[in-house]
Amino acid sequence: MPVRIEEFETGELPSGPSVPEQVLAYLYANQDKAFTRSEIATGIDEDPNTVGTALSRLKQRDLVRHRGEYWAITNDLDRVADAYALHSMTERLDDEDGGIEPAEWDTVTPDKPHPSERDE
Secondary structure, eight states, X not given: OOOOXXXXXXXXXXXXXXXXXXXXXXXXXXXXXXXXXXXXXXXXXXXHHHHHHHHHHHHHTTSEEEETTEEEEOSOHHHHHHXXXXXXXXXXXXXXXXXXXXXXXXXXXXXXXXXXXXOO
């Protein structure tokens, strides 16, 4: 959803659930159905490309299932609950201590590549 340039410039951007959060909530509320990317986008009033990116990331985390053009929430609802709990805890900690400053993080992290980036 677009914002006025004044809001963009001042940093007073609307806040609310992220697209992945909206997708999971939508699929959870409709556990008995599978939807196309476009149907989900319409259901949560978001851009289909943004929803597609969110779905791909949620699939990597085993929070949604995909077959053909259709998407549904995972059968492992405990996994969804655990992901939500972790997300909520992280947000609360960020609110309490201001979160992690990327520049500060870069100064203390090792220069070793992530295991997924290593040549084997």
